Amino acid sequence: MPKIEIEAEYCKSCLYCVEACPKKVIGTTSAVNSKGYQYAVAINPDACVGCAICATVCPDAAIEVYK
Amino acid sequence: MEKVFMKGNEAIAEAAIRAGCRFFAGYPITPQNEIPEYMSRRMPQPDVRGVYLQGESETASAAMLYGAGATGIRAMTSSSSCGIALMSEAIAWMAGACLPVVICNMVRGGPGIGSIQPAQQDYFMATKASGNGGFRMLVFAPSTIQEAVDMMYRAFDLAQKYMNPVYILSDGFTGAMMEPVVLPEMRSDEFLAAERKKNEAWAATGRKGAARSHQIGAGQRPGFPRAPLEQKNKADWEMYESWKVNEVEYENYKTEDAELIITSYGVSARIARSAVDMLRKEGYKVGMIRPIKVHPFPEIAYEQLDYNKLRGILSVEMSIPPLFYYDVEAVVRKRTPIATCLRSGGEIIERSAIIEAAKKLYGDK
Amino acid sequence: MEKIYSRPIGLKKNINGYCPGCLHSAAGKLIMSVLEEFDLLERCTQVDGVGCSANNHTSMDVDSIGSPHGRPCAVASAVKRISPETIVYTYQGDGDLASIGLAETMMAANRGDNITVFFINNANYGMTGGQMAPTTLMDMKTSTTPYGRHAQEHGYPMHMCEVLNALTAPSYIARVTCIDAANMRKARAAVKEAFQHQLDGKGFSFVEFVSNCPTNWGLSPIESLKFIKEKMLPEYPLGEFRNR
Numbered sequence: 129m130p131k132i133e134i135e136a137e138y139c140k141s142c143l144y145c146v147e148a149c150p151k152k153v154i155g156t157t158s159a160v161n162s163k164g165y166q167y168a169v170a171i172n173p174d175a176c177v178g179c180a181i182c183a184t185v186c187p188d189a190a191i192e193v194y195k
Numbered sequence: 196m197e198k199v200f201m202k203g204n205e206a207i208a209e210a211a212i213r214a215g216c217r218f219f220a221g222y223p224i225t226p227q228n229e230i231p232e233y234m235s236r237r238m239p240q241p242d243v244r245g246v247y248l249q250g251e252s253e254t255a256s257a258a259m260l261y262g263a264g265a266t267g268i269r270a271m272t273s274s275s276s277c278g279i280a281l282m283s284e285a286i287a288w289m290a291g292a293c294l295p296v297v298i299c300n301m302v303r304g305g306p307g308i309g310s311i312q313p314a315q316q317d318y319f320m321a322t323k324a325s326g327n328g329g330f331r332m333l334v335f336a337p338s339t340i341q342e343a344v345d346m347m348y349r350a351f352d353l354a355q356k357y358m359n360p361v362y363i364l365s366d367g368f369t370g371a372m373m374e375p376v377v378l379p380e381m382r383s384d385e386f387l388a389a390e391r392k393k394n395e396a397w398a399a400t401g402r403k404g405a406a407r408s409h410q411i412g413a414g415q416r417p418g419f420p421r422a423p424l425e426q427k428n429k430a431d432w433e434m435y436e437s438w439k440v441n442e443v444e445y446e447n448y449k450t451e452d453a454e455l456i457i458t459s460y461g462v463s464a465r466i467a468r469s470a471v472d473m474l475r476k477e478g479y480k481v482g483m484i485r486p487i488k489v490h491p492f493p494e495i496a497y498e499q500l501d502y503n504k505l506r507g508i509l510s511v512e513m514s515i516p517p518l519f520y521y522d523v524e525a526v527v528r529k530r531t532p533i534a535t536c537l538r539s540g541g542e543i544i545e546r547s548a549i550i551e552a553a554k555k556l557y558g559d560k
Numbered sequence: 561m562e563k564i565y566s567r568p569i570g571l572k573k574n575i576n577g578y579c580p581g582c583l584h585s586a587a588g589k590l591i592m593s594v595l596e597e598f599d600l601l602e603r604c605t606q607v608d609g610v611g612c613s614a615n616n617h618t619s620m621d622v623d624s625i626g627s628p629h630g631r632p633c634a635v636a637s638a639v640k641r642i643s644p645e646t647i648v649y650t651y652q653g654d655g656d657l658a659s660i661g662l663a664e665t666m667m668a669a670n671r672g673d674n675i676t677v678f679f680i681n682n683a684n685y686g687m688t689g690g691q692m693a694p695t696t697l698m699d700m701k702t703s704t705t706p707y708g709r710h711a712q713e714h715g716y717p718m719h720m721c722e723v724l725n726a727l728t729a730p731s732y733i734a735r736v737t738c739i740d741a742a743n744m745r746k747a748r749a750a751v752k753e754a755f756q757h758q759l760d761g762k763g764f765s766f767v768e769f770v771s772n773c774p775t776n777w778g779l780s781p782i783e784s785l786k787f788i789k790e791k792m793l794p795e796y797p798l799g800e801f802r803n804r
Contacts, residue, residue, distance in 0.1 A: 135567070142581030142781035148741060163575060183565035184741040187585035188576065193565035218642055246641045250634060251667035258631035258664065262607070262638035265625045284628050292626075399623040400643040401603035410617060412626030 130178025130195045132170055138190035139167035145182035145191060151175040154182055196377045203340045204229035204370040206378070207299060207363070210347040211271055212237055215382040215390065216297070217245035218270035220259035222252055224278040225311040226367030227301035231273065242381070253278040257285030257298075264294030265411040267394025269351050269387070273299035275367065276317055277308055279325075286360060287326025290431075291413025295354035295394075297347070298332075299363040301370040304541035312541025313367035315461060318518035321364040322490040329428075331435045332362045333442055334490040338465040340376050342487075343369055348379045353442075355390065357434060358417065364489060366513070368462045368543065438491040445493035446485040449475065453482030454504055455557045458497075458523055459511035460486045463544050467511045470549040479557055489519070494526045502530040507556040511549055515539035532556065568592035569621075570601045576619035578612070581781020583771040584680055586738035587747075588616055591649070591678060594751045595622070598759070604647040605639055607632040609656030612686040616651050630661025633668035636675045647758055649676040654695040655685045658718050662694075665720075672729030672763035676754045679720060679766065681796065682773040690776025694718035697795055702776070717795055721768050725801045732757045732765035733801040737793065739785045746798075753803065762804070770796045 132153070134145075139161060145168055146154045155171040168190075170176065178195035201209070208230045211219075219234040231249065238247035246263075250256030253274050263270035274282060279300045289296055302317045304310030321334050333353055337343035343365055350361040397418030399409045411417055414424050449471055450456060459467040464485040474481040484496045508531055510520040515537045524533055536552040538544045570592030578585045595601050604622050608614045610629035617624045627635045632650035640648040650657075657665050657679050668675065684702050685691040691704040695717050699708040721735045732754050736747035747769065754765035770792050772784035779787055 131561070138567075138575055140575070140580035144581065144781065144785070147782055165580065178564065180565040181741040184744045185586075185738075187578075187581065187583055187589065187738070189567040189571055189585075189589045191565070192563060192567060194561045195564045218638065220638060246638075248638060248641060251663050255631065255634040255664050255667065258628055258634035259638035261628070261631070262625065262635035263642055265635070266639055266642045268642050285631065288628050399605050399625050400639065401605055401646045402623050403602055408621050409623045410626070411624070412617075415626075 130176045130193070131173060132176055132182060133192045133194070134168050134170065135190045136161045136167040138188045139165055140188055141165040141167060142187065143168070144185045144187065148181050148185045150179065150181065151177060198375040198377055200373060201340065201376050202229060202371070202373045203343060204301065205233045206340050206344050206376050207347050207365070207370070208233040208237065209378055210344040211297070211351070212243055212245070213379050213381045214348045214351040215269040215387045216271050216351060217243070217268050217387070218263040219245070219272065220248045220250050220256040220263070221272050221274060222250050222256045222278060224253070224275045226303055226313065226370050227273050227275045227299070229370070230299065230301070253281035254284060257282035260296050261285045261289050261292070261294065264289055264296040265292070265399045267391055267398035267400070269390070271297035271299060273301065275301045276303045276305050279317065280320065283326040287328050287330060288413045289360045290326065290330035290332065291328065292411050293358040293416050294360065294411070295358055296360050297350045297354055297363065298360055299347070299365065302364065302366040304539070310541035311367070313462065313513065313543065314539060314541055315366060315463060315513040316518070316539065317364065318489065318512070318514060321362055322492070325362070330431065331490060332360050333357070333438065334362045334364050334488055336364045336461040336486060336489045337369060338461050338485065340369060340372070340374050344376055344378060359434065364461065366462050442488060443491050443493045443495060444487035445496045446487060447496065448483040448485065450482030450484060452480050454480040454506045455509065455553060456482055456484055456500065456505065457509045457511055457549065457553060458484045460489055460519060463511050463513050466544055466546050467549055470546045470553065473546070474550060474553055478560055479553070481553060481557070492522045492526070497523065497526040505531045506558060507532040507534060509534050509536055509549070509553050509556055511536045511544065513538050513542070513544050568596050570596055572619050572621045574619065577615035579775045581772070581774045581784060583738045583769065584612055584615065586744065587678060587680055587769045587771070588619060590744070590748045590751050591651070592620060594748060594755055597752070598755060600647045600755070603645065604649065607636040607639070607648065607650040609650065609652035609661070611653045611656055611688070613651050613653045613656060613680060630656050630659070631664050632656070633661065633664040633675070633677060637668050637671065637673040640673060640675050644674070647755065649678060651678045652680070653686065654679070654681045654683065654693040658694040658720050666727070669724050669730045669764045669766065670727050672731070674758055674761055674763050676758050676765045677767070679768040680771045681720070681768055682771040683792065684773055684776050686773045686776055690773065697791055719796065721766070721801045724766055730764040730766060730802060731762035732803050734766070735768040735770060735796060735798050735801070737770040737788060737798060739788050750800070770798070
């Protein structure tokens, strides 16, 4: 099953991945990283198809994709 | 060693090549054009195989030198006065980044575009503030072509030793005249390759498996991790202070029994020297103190004088207002009268004027 | 399971110095990714400008030279000529490349120096607080055009790809953007092509990134992407201007 891994420490909460994901896999929670950003998390991981659009648009290279 | 008859600018360029200079960037400006012209001929030749690059401005040429310095190659630029002023940006960066480069200023009249004739009006710019941030450099002041050649040869070694730019403060007179000169030996390719190899410990030419990537930047010592800027400023200051012990160079000429001291540097000192000889023939007890490096300033030369027997000091330079004079005044501290003999704006100082001023200060024999 | 998208190994394992959503990060990511693919991380030197572009060295784990403002192209030309085996590229913002360093940019391009230039155009001076740049759009408010950029007073936005395309020597000129996945792929292809030109010794290669500055534009990251699409791209059309 495809999956994404988000490195919370690199995330600055720009939400580009949230906006870009065609399957609405990604969202944010109330949790924050050490810089205070509400980092992105896979809130709906089962829907992931491994298209890597989220990782492609992530400017901070915080997302890695497995398929 | 064989003597050759050469123009100052070309002899300086050849000396740099023989010292191992393998990169030159510059921009045309009188009175130093023969340096870039000579470099453009010489660099591609088979015994040199260096890089000559004509910048789009002095600003760019000095930036090119900064880039060259960052590769660990022996590199220099030359310019004159207002051109050097344009270079002050990258000169400060090179001092900030601790790069071993050589800068040659063939001084002309100023301020601004001034005149294209020789002058010594950049003394403060060379010794005190060649850019922002309060850095200093070793500043050589040749008074003959031979001396310019020898200094140029040593400049590259000293730049490497201290990891700091070295400055040659010459003038349009020394650059334009011709005289016999002995050129130093050509540094071997093996020597230069070994020097370059040493610099690979910090040069930014691709990481090549190094444990850490190399970063060159103002405020950072090559090969060391970035430290707080104040810490680097302090280390630089310590180095400048060490020069006062290790790098002071000056000449005492007939000063032993002198009752009057003429003090001067560079081309003015060359003229003053013959004034001393003529005054001596007339029975005046006159000598000369000549800083060979004008930074660090040779305070010791003036401290060693016996002020009880001194009638005065005559400070001679081709700058109005005087500049070198203030360094002399600061060390003499009113222990004897100081007079000046000055020309400026491209006018060459006359020996007769020096003799006349010296006699006036000397008083009755 | 196979990893199909990785963080480029050329990026340090830290959070970089850029604001949330800033596409400087995206450009840096692409450059590192291509250098990794070409196996050039160990033999490249990055020449940084001054401004936000200088933030780059906080995240790029390659040899780098921090340059005086506007001078990266001059610095890079020297490094490349001395060390032709090194892949040399500059990374510059619009103030650096198109204003204070315009002469250095144009002349390195005109000499055809075999370097690659990455130009981040975000229509303002980001680091210093969003002042007007040569690339600021018409009527755009910045901290030094509080009433907007007006032609009579400030002239018009400067189009660097088009300007460079008037020269004979450059071998590759392209304008890209990183606003979505499709454009990211195109941008990566352009970065790759630019480095290929340098590897082939073809001379000056240039890639302009139409970028954003959410902080100084006063927009959220998502809104800033919309602004690029609606306002920046009509002024700065994407595409390959030259490839030979």
